[in-house]
Amino acid sequence: MAGSDDNKPNNDTESNNIESNEENEENVREEYVLLDTKLDELNQALDLLEQKNDDIHKRLVELLQSNRDIRQQLKNENTEIN
Structure with missing residues (x-):
C-alpha cells in the first residue's frame, strides 16, 4: 500500500498477539x-503402598x-524328653 509502513505492526496484529x-x-x-x-x-x-508395605513388614516380623x-x-x- 502506498504511504503505509509495512514494518509497523497494526493494532489487529498486536491485539491477536496479546x-x-x-x-x-x-x-x-x-x-x-x-x-x-x-x-x-x-x-x-504412594502413601497407600508405603502403609501396606509397613503392614506386611510388621506381620513378617511377628511371624x-x-x-x-x-x-x-x-x-x-x-x-526334656532325652
Whole structure:
C-alpha cells in the first residue's frame, strides 16, 4: 500500500498477539493445575503402598518371632524328653 509502513505492526496484529499470549498463559495454568492434581493422586497412591508395605513388614516380623518361639519350645521339649 502506498504511504503505509509495512514494518509497523497494526493494532489487529498486536491485539491477536496479546490474545494468543493470554490463551497460552491460561493453557499453561490449566496444565499446572492438572499436573498438581496428578501429583497429589500419585502421592496418595504412594502413601497407600508405603502403609501396606509397613503392614506386611510388621506381620513378617511377628511371624518370624512366632516361628522362633515355636522352634525354641520344640527344642526345649526335645531336650526334656532325652
